[in-house]
Amino acid sequence: MTRFVAIFRRFPRTTAVLLAAALRSASGWVVAFPLVAALSALGVGSLPSGDRALFAPSGLLLVETLRVGELPLRAAAQTSLLSWVLCALAQALPTALVFAAFALPPTDPGAPFRRALALTPRFIALGALDCGLCALTFVLGILLWPAATSASGDAQFGLAALVIGWALLLSAAISMFVDLARLASIEPDKTLRQAVDEAALGFRRRGLRLAARYVLTSGAGALCVAAAARGTELCRVDAAGELRVLVVFALHQAVLIALTGIQAVWVRALSNTDAGGRYWPLPGTAAEH
Amino acid sequence: MKFRGLAGARGLFELLLGLSLWAAAVALVAPRPPAPLPVPSARPAPARAPQQVPLVASYTLVAKLDESQHRIAGSGTIAFTNRSSAALPSLYFHLYLNGFKNERSLFLRSPFARGRSGQGPREHGYIEVKRLAAQELGGMDLWPGRVPHSPSDAADETDIEVPLPVPLEPGASLTLDVAFDAQLPSLIERTGHAGSFHFAGQWFPKLAKLEPDGEFAHFPFHAQAEFYADFGRYDVTLDVPAGFSVGASGQKVSEVSRGPRRELRYVAEPVHDFAWTAWDGFAERRERIAGVDVTLLSPKGYEEIARQTLSTLAFGLPELERRFGAYPYRTLTVVHPPQEAEQAGGMEYPTLITTGGPWFLPYTGTRALEAVTLHELAHQWFYGLVATNEARHPFLDEGLSSYGELRALGVRFGDASLANVSGLELSAEALFRAGAALRAGEESLALPARKFSSFRSLGLLVYLRTATALETLARCFGRAKLDAALGAFAEKQRFAHPGPEALVAELRSELGEPAARAFERVAFERGRVNFSVRELDAARDPSATGPTTYVNRVVVHRTGDVELPVEIRMSFRNGAVFRERWDGTGPTWTYESRGPAPLVRAVVDPEQRVLLDDNLLDxxxxxxxxxxxxxxxxxxxxxxxxxxxxxx
Structure with missing residues (x-):
């Protein structure tokens, strides 16, 4: 414990990233547990090759498991969904930790953690705002999709790209805006409303500049996930050998850490101006609007 | 908000780099193209000359399409020869379009029996015969003497008896002058219109199939049933607007432009149906595949759909010829309807098939386009050439076509024959097997189409369970033997309108009695089977005096009435593996042994040969x-x- 504290004092930001990634990973295991328990009850462990069979090419036993276990798996999925919602709310803590660690000047090593705990309720509210607005965008996209895809002739690709692109852009803009609000809400004396107002101001002033950085960081995240998917495919977990599972586990944990690190880079981008490294929100911006 | 100087350049760089990263990510997980085509075994190019088949009902028709009213004005002659052993007091005509005439028709009156789509037409359609005059009877119009409704169904007008003033003796012929109006419904069950898209299936008065004993195989048009007819020569002239592309059964023999309209003449022989389509939105592609002139009509802009369809045909045509014999026609027309006309998709007619799916289907990683293309192509044999009664025994055409689709997909894509999405490979066998198990033992596969409790049940049993049963036979008794049996059935029964007994006879001949019996149980007796390991015990032998000895015991159960041979594999703690065969007869199989290692695992059918098994998890x-x-x-x-x- 003492050693951990020492490491944490020396590398508080790295520790914050690792801790946030660990929290996210642990949440994943919590969400997965009911489904795994249901699969175990279905006798998947007694299959000749155990759960390797579920990853085997052709998916014969995967489809069979879904068919035979439809009812227990559906019940387990509902429990997992509830766990997912609770864990999604709990993600406010690691998110707050990353924001507090990377947006605040590195002074007292314990400050980000204390601040993160205090920020969690606000971040839950902002996370809900993010999810709600993105869900709305998604629903609108779903509603527009049939019209876009029913177009004949050469217009179809353009219309579909327009719908997908519009939905992605809107979602990205919403996420950027909410992150700006998260950043603004770090200041203890601001209300949530003031934070949102400041985010709106920041979005208008720096939106385009931040958008480029957002595309860059999200692209890096997407590449990490895609590369891991390809790597996992190459690892062939349907084949015998526990080492394969270990390698895939390590790969996936590395992705979660990388994604958290990318989030930290993004927070740094939010909290700095282009080159000056000044803390944002700029002093006085609240009074400007 | 403006890019300025260094900051602007940096932002632009970040944007471009970010987009590149996204592109790389998408490229990494994008569905990969399938492996190169396997080359089907060498076989001499079959002759494409029409075969000599006794013709029973031949049609020479002119059809003029009124594209604004979606109406076809038809006229011409029907040449009919009584090739049965009995004199015929009446003729029977199928007026399939009257299935969409009103909500009282057999097709539409049950909201639960509206067939594949489960929907009725927004606009009704009908066929009105104006004249049916027999030349041999001095031009006497027979139509006024018809029974105006289907036998024993006063509300339905799809199965019409036309009494003859004098019986038509065996060997005698009639030449009927016919005139009719066909009003196409809004698209339903593969026929109708959607905007300017028109698909004309079952659009003319069609003689019912005359059986050898002199009975007509006539039936009212039921939403779950398809068709049955005699072979004949179809000579059809289509009069359509000049800007419309046309696809039709048979070979185009002439084309004449007359101002704003075009006349195209098609001849198909020997076939038992004729369908056509006309639309001003088609892009037309032609390719010669395995000696057959293939025309693909797909909506403009569906480039990838067209490429994949032609690629599938390039593989599928020789592959299915290898399995089921030569495709004897010179042409094949493939129609991919637009999304607003998706109900026209997934249908077979002689020398013309329709596929379907949205334009983005090729980018989803699924094989849906390939599957529908191969399935409808297989229908050229099991429906087109073998010409079974689709209403009476739908499993003979849909089941065998599904098996042809299953095998062709397996040869083409291996374990990813259903989908390959981000490395998750799913096979068509997995889907077919799971679907087949959903209705195991509930209804016979060999029921007439209208007897199935629902179209869903028909689909799961006729399509999926038949194919699964055949795949099980291939895995249990030998794939080469099953291929030989189906090949023999397809070649011997070509143009012969066989019943199920001909198929079972080939199975019995090539695979043996146990295989034929197993198939009969599944097809005709609602047969099912489930193998399970019920008991697995390993205990120290207390009576052993020397080194530790274990008593091992396994009990395997078979429930259901289908007997199939299986293997049982037993694994011991010391790594030893022991295999036993069981012929599958009797309800249980028991194994007992004494040895130095305890048994840890027992598996019945470890290689999953019995795809008909109700539950693979036990x-x-x-x-x-x-x-x-x-x-x-x-x-x-x-x-x-x-x-x-x-x-x-």
Missing amino acids: NSASLAPRSLTRIEERLAYIAALTLGGIAP
């Missing part, structure tokens, strides 16, 4: 179940990703 038992680390790790990772997302 085929194994273990005294040391494995942990589920693989699936747990994967689910946890996916959950963690969804919790945090990819974006920062």
Whole structure:
């Protein structure tokens, strides 16, 4: 414990990233547990090759498991969904930790953690705002999709790209805006409303500049996930050998850490101006609007 | 908000780099193209000359399409020869379009029996015969003497008896002058219109199939049933607007432009149906595949759909010829309807098939386009050439075509014959098997189409369970033998309108009595089977005096009435593996032994040959179940990703 504290004092930001990634990973295991328990009850462990069979090419036993276990798996999925919602709310803590660690000047090593705990309720509210607005965008996209895809002739690709692109852009803009609000809400004396107002101001002033950085960081995240998917495919977990599972586990944990690190880079981008490294929100911006 | 100087350049660089990273990510997980085509075994190019088949009902028709009213004005002659052994007092005509005439028709009056789509037409359609005059009877119009409704169904007008003033003796012929109006409905069950798209299937008065005993195989048009007719020569002239592309059964023999309209003449022989389509939105592609002139009509802009369809045909045509004999026609027309006319998709007619799917289908990683293309292509044999009664025994055409589709997909894509999405490979066998098990033992496969409790039930049993049963026979008794049986059935029964007994006879001949009996049980007796390891015990032998000895015992059960041979594999703690064969007769199989190692696992049918098995999860038992680390790790990772997302 003492050693951990020492490491944490020396590398508080790295520790914050690792801790946030660990929290996210642990949440994943919590969400997965009911489904795994249901699969175990279905006798998947007694299959000749155990759960390797579920990853085997052709998916014969995967489809069979879904068919035979439809009812227990559906019940387990509902429990997992509830766990997912609770864990999604709990993600406010690691998110707050990353924001507090990377947006605040590195002074007292314990400050980000204390601040993160205090920020969690606000971040839950902002996370809900993010999810709600993105869900709305998604629903609108779903509603527009049939019209876009029913177009004949050469217009179809353009219309579909327009719908997908519009939905992605809107979602990205919403996420950027909410992150700006998260950043603004770090200041203890601001209300949530003031934070949102400041985010709106920041979005208008720096939106385009931040958008480029957002595309860059999200692209890096997407590449990490895609590369891991390809790597996992190459690892062939349907084949015998526990080492394969270990390698895939390590790969996936590395992705979660990388994604958290990318989030930290993004927070740094939010909290700095282009080159000056000044803390944002700029002093006085609240009074400007 | 403006890019200025260094900051602007940096922003632009970040944007471009970010977009590149996204592109790389998408490229990494995008569905990969299938492996190169396997080359079907060499076989001499078959002759494409029409075969000599006794013609029973031949049609020479002119059809003029009124594209604004979606109406076809038809006229011409029907030449009919009584090739049965009995004199005929009446003729029977199928007026299939009257299935959409009103809500009282057999087709439409049950909201639960509206066939594949489950929907009725927005606009009704009908066929009105104006004249049916027999030349041999001095031009006497027979139509006024018809029974105006289907036999024993006063509300339905799809199965019409036309009494003859004098019986038509065996060997005698009639030439009927016919005139009719066909009003196409809004698209339903593969016929009708959607905007300017027109698909004319079952659009003319069609003689019912005359059986050898002099009975007509006539039936009212039921939503779950398809068609049955005699072979004949179809000589059809289509009069359509000049700007419309046309696809039709048979070979185009002439084309004449007359101002704003075009006349195209098609001849098909020997076939038992004729369908056509006309639309001003088609892009037309022609390719010669395995000696057949293939015309593909797909909506403009569906480039990838067209490429994949032609690629599938380039593989599928020789592959299916290898299995079921030469495709004897010179032409094949493939129609991919637009999305607003999707109900026209997935249908077979002689020398013309329709596929379907949205334009983005090729980018989804699924094989849906290939599957529908191969399925409808297989219908050229099982429906087109073998010409079974689709209403009476739908499993003979849909089931065998589904098996042809299953095998062709398997040869083409291996374990990813259903989908390959981000490394998740699913086979068509997995889907077919699961679907087949959903209705196991509930209804016979060999029921007439209208006797199935629902179209869903028909689909799961006729399409999926028949194909699964045949695949099970291939795995249990030998694939080469099954291929030989189906090949013999397809070649011997070509143009012969066989019943199920001909198929069973070929199975019996090539695969043996146990295989034929198993198929009969599944097809005709609602047969089912489930193998399970019921008991697995390993205990120290207390009576042993020397080194530790274990008494091992396995009990395997078979429930259901289908007997199939299986293997039982037993694994011992010291790594030894022992295999036994069981012919599948009797309800149980028991194994007992004494040895130095305890038994840890027993598996019945470890190679999953019996795809008909009701439940594959109870085929194994273990005294040391494995942990589920693989699936747990994967689910946890996916959950963690969804919790945090990819974006920062």
